[in-house]
Amino acid sequence: MALFEKREEVFCKRDREGWTAAKAALKAAGVRGMRAWHFEDEPPVGGCGCKLDIRNFGPKGRIDREMYVVTVPAAELERAAAALASLEARV
Numbered sequence: 001m002a003l004f005e006k007r008e009e010v011f012c013k014r015d016r017e018g019w020t021a022a023k024a025a026l027k028a029a030g031v032r033g034m035r036a037w038h039f040e041d042e043p044p045v046g047g048c049g050c051k052l053d054i055r056n057f058g059p060k061g062r063i064d065r066e067m068y069v070v071t072v073p074a075a076e077l078e079r080a081a082a083a084l085a086s087l088e089a090r091v
Helices: 016-028 074-090
Strands: 007-013 035-040 066-073
Touching: 007 016, 007 074, 016 035, 016 066, 016 074, 066 074
Parallel strands: none
Antiparallel strands: 007 066, 035 066
């Protein structure tokens, strides 16, 4: 794997279950160089540098505001697209 290789985004949603299924499908298809991560899409509500979001303390508990992302090398894009298309066909 090259250090500075071009990467393509194949998954970017607010869907944790879909993200884990996509990672498993890409791994099963043998796609090499897959990178998966998540980040918080919305900043917390509150002042003074508060790390607790007051919207998470409702009757339904914590709200998932994470954005889930999977990227693959450009050379593996076709294999990844085929693997994710077969995953979408099963659902």
